[in-house]
Amino acid sequence: EPEVTQTPSHQVTQMGQEVILRCVPISNHLYFYWYRQILGQKVEFLVSFYNNEISEKSEIFDDQFSVERPDGSNFTLKIRSTKLEDSAMYFCASIPDRGRGNEQFFGPGTRLTVL
Amino acid sequence: AQRVTQPEKLLSVFKGAPVELKCNYSYSGSPELFWYVQYSRQRLQLLLRHISRESIKGFTADLNKGETSFHLKKPFAQEEDSAMYYCALSGTAAGSYQLTFGKGTKLSVIP
Numbered sequence: 737e738p739e740v741t742q743t744p745s746h747q748v749t750q751m752g753q754e755v756i757l758r759c760v761p762i763s764n765h766l767y768f769y770w771y772r773q774i775l776g777q778k779v780e781f782l783v784s785f786y787n788n789e790i791s792e793k794s795e796i797f798d799d800q801f802s803v804e805r806p807d808g809s810n811f812t813l814k815i816r817s818t819k820l821e822d823s824a825m826y827f828c829a830s831i832p833d834r835g836r837g838n839e840q841f842f843g844p845g846t847r848l849t850v851l
Numbered sequence: 852a853q854r855v856t857q858p859e860k861l862l863s864v865f866k867g868a869p870v871e872l873k874c875n876y877s878y879s880g881s882p883e884l885f886w887y888v889q890y891s892r893q894r895l896q897l898l899l900r901h902i903s904r905e906s907i908k909g910f911t912a913d914l915n916k917g918e919t920s921f922h923l924k925k926p927f928a929q930e931e932d933s934a935m936y937y938c939a940l941s942g943t944a945a946g947s948y949q950l951t952f953g954k955g956t957k958l959s960v961i962p
Binding site (some may be wrong): 834 | 948
């Protein structure tokens with residue numbers, strides 16, 4: 737069964753460095769999402785992406801964040817200058833279309849640790 | 852603003868006992884409600900959604916619009932049910948399909 741994949745599984749970086757988190761959504765899916773979960777807190781929506789542009793973004797998704805789909809398969813989240821508070825699990829998700837009640841398929845997550 | 856509340860951080864039950872994981876929501880409209888589960892070292896996966904009215908692994912959940920609740924229930928807990936359970940809400944207006952999650956409840960089934 738096809739799955740969403742994410743790399744790396746764990747990324748350690750220094751504060752102020754740029755990081756790129758990678759996701760490969762399920763191949764026939766059209767809508768893509770990034771969520772994050774700070775340790776001990778709830779899973780929070782960051783951004784949704786469709787047709788090569790951002791559909792919606794939360795207030796968390798500020799100018800330090802960007803997303804792109806560079807090659808038709810990868811879906812990346814870039815954090816330009818990481819802060820300590822960016823340490824979290826980052827989950828990618830995809831769905832085939834945005835019908836009612838559609839299941840979002842999640843990747844295994846990338847644990848980002850900012851030192 | 853949409854919000855999901857799961858009041859219990861941890862719920863411990865004995866094997867064979869009934870389980871009820873509570874979820875209340877706030878949304879000005881008709882939301883879609885989901886339960887996602889995360890077993891140890893595995894990814895988040897859909898358990899069930901209210902629109903399907905299905906029973907998965909013996910779990911059911913009924914949407915109560917009057918009480919704005921979507922509690923998850925199972926009559927007889929099994930050890931393999933031990934996991935994190937997240938209640939989630941999705942809006943139905945155009946452009947609002949992202950999920951809003953509760954904080955999650957860790958279910959521990961004691962053998």
